[in-house]
Amino acid sequence: MKKRLLLGHNPVTGGRHLGQYFGSMIDLVELQDEYNCCVILDDWMDIINYPLEKDKVLQRSLFVLNEFIKAGVDTNKVTFGLSTFFLKELSEIFALILGFVDSDFLDSKYPKTFFGHLKESDRVFLGLQPRPTLLEKSYSLYGPVSYTIGLNIDIFMGGHDVEGYIDHIRHVLSNINDDTHFSVNKTEFMPSKFPYILDSFGEFMTQGNGLFISDSEQNLRNYLKESKSEKFWKQIGYILKSFDNEVKLSYDKEVIENCLIEHLSIFRKESKTNKELLEILYIGSQNIANQICCTTEILKKRIGLLKLNEFD
Structure with missing residues (x-):
């Protein structure tokens, strides 16, 4: 069975630059036959962090998907998902994951992020609240962790700027395993062939x-x-x-x-046309939603959450 490989991209800025192309896109072209690959275009994170750009995020996401296809990525081999297209399933596992996050750990990590460095005036300029909301702080660090665990990912690929997510994944999995003996794949980091362009x-x-x-x-x-x-x-x-x-x-x-x-x-x-691109994202997002839903149900049982019909 092929190992599962995940690549996350932030679509808010639209077109990819040479660093992103040489840093991860071209790697995906080479790896798509060897691994069961998935690309998450995390537009939900962009809507949270760039509220003034929210009306433009979908069109930019389609543009990014088009660039992946032009680069040589085969959408019959690689699953593409848009996080807002499986937001219901993502939100549920995200809420469960937060139950295994130490608040002190979160507070120690967030100030080291890009948004954690921003002054109040810079935040207001970007359309954010003067002080970080709990959703902003937690999703920036644990949104990708949630769909990584939800999809039972073996390998998280990217530049060294995303390597820190592995620490967050391990932190959560350690707490989950200690409390529930819930077992998922141990996610490893695969650095891009050319991480610093x-x-x-x-x-x-x-x-x-x-x-x-x-x-x-x-x-x-x-x-x-x-x-x-x-x-x-x-x-x-x-x-x-x-x-x-x-x-x-x-x-x-x-x-x-x-x-x-x-x-x-x-x-x-x-x-490709927008219609064709949307169809690719809808199909891929539905597959992702189904996989996350399965993991979520297993996790809910492990932590003792019962369905209403189990009381009948």
């Missing part, structure tokens, strides 16, 4: 400084021409060589630029 100035690539894979050829070339970092060019040259042995390992900027533009040309091809 540099931007044009040699810094860690983010949404704020990234090269977006679906940009026009002209925009891509403009970004590359502004690059001041030799480390950036060497890294991109090395990565391109690793994908294609026919590519000569050269640190000539013009050669690397043309190879990269050609490599990213797949993202400028015809897209």
Whole structure:
């Protein structure tokens, strides 16, 4: 039986940048035959953390799914889910999971997150409450934990920025097992092949400084021409060589630029329609909902929650 592999993506910003592509998307293409793969586009987390963007999140989620498909991910092999499409099932297991979270542990971890660092003025600017709500604090850390446990995931894949979720998963599973002897797979972290992709100035690539894979050829070339970092060019040259042995390992900027533009040309091809993309997400989300529901029922029995009809 194939092991279950999970990849989570935040769709609020829309198009993926080069760091996300080389950091996880291309890995998924290579692993989709070896593992039972699932990708969660966690739009519920985005709605919680970016309330001013909530009306745009669905369209951006469809755009991200389209990019995965263009990258070579086969939706017949990889399950894609949108968290708001299975929110009922997710909310139930999330509520159960919180019963095994130490409040001191949560309070110690949240300040280390991006939103935990924000000043009140920054929070208000983003449309958030001046002080973090309990939902914001808990879901940011334990939302992904909930669907990881709910889907009985073996491997959680991503960059080192998401490696911390493994600690949260182990913390919860340890408490669950101590109290209920509830057994699920021990989730391991699989780092991306290229977890740290540099931007044009040699810094860690983010949404704020990234090269977006679906940009026009002209925009891509403009970004590359502004690059001041030799480390950036060497890294991109090395990565391109690793994908294609026919590519000569050269640190000539013009050669690397043309190879990269050609490599990213797949993202400028015809897209699937929104209807087709929604159907993929609906089907995948229903499968995810069914799996989480099964795990939830087992967990509820373990902790002694009875159905009403059991009193008859």
